[in-house]
Amino acid sequence: GQQLNQSPQSMFIQEGEDVSMNCTSSSIFNTWLWYKQDPGEGPVLLIALYKAGELTSNGRLTAQFGITRKDSFLNISASIPSDVGIYFCAGRLDYGGSQGNLIFGKGTKLSVKP
């Protein structure tokens, strides 16, 4: 079945650093979504992408829908402590007028450098 590879699995950040993470798929998608989950809470939608090549920002967050439609990237600029959490990518292929299933990556865990 469809699989999403999200990397890195985890990373440590120092305040002020830029952060990058990505998702790749063996299949093409026509929707990419990025979510953030804080401990014990539900995932919160950060950015939604609907077109290959699309670049969308939400404050310090920028995400891109890859040209091949098989990947997406999320960048966080000038990280702050509250950026800590787990970031999930999710992709979906809609076809024949119907929405496909949303497939989630396994997440990238952002922690503060000790």
Next chain:
Amino acid sequence: DSGVTQTPKHLITATGQRVTLRCSPRSGDLSVYWYQQSLDQGLQFLIQYYNGEERAKGNILERFSAQQFPDLHSELNLSSLELGDSALYFCASSRDRGELFFGEGSRLTVL
């Protein structure tokens, strides 16, 4: 606040028991999804309903069942509970573009 409401927030029960988790979607959303998240795991899709009808099924065990009622709220029933069923259960709802909005989850602990 996503607008999706889940109850209860926490639930502790014993093996072999049965529980029901409840979800109220965002106003106007016809689709409801259920996900399971075990400790340090990703989100496992269980089942989707659209306007009262089952739309898609994921890795949902036979011991689990769900339904969506005419007022669009949904219930996830978990029976013959096992220790491994301990997890966070999330409900999400969506409208036209398919962006999922998640509730805060129900944390189930099976002892």
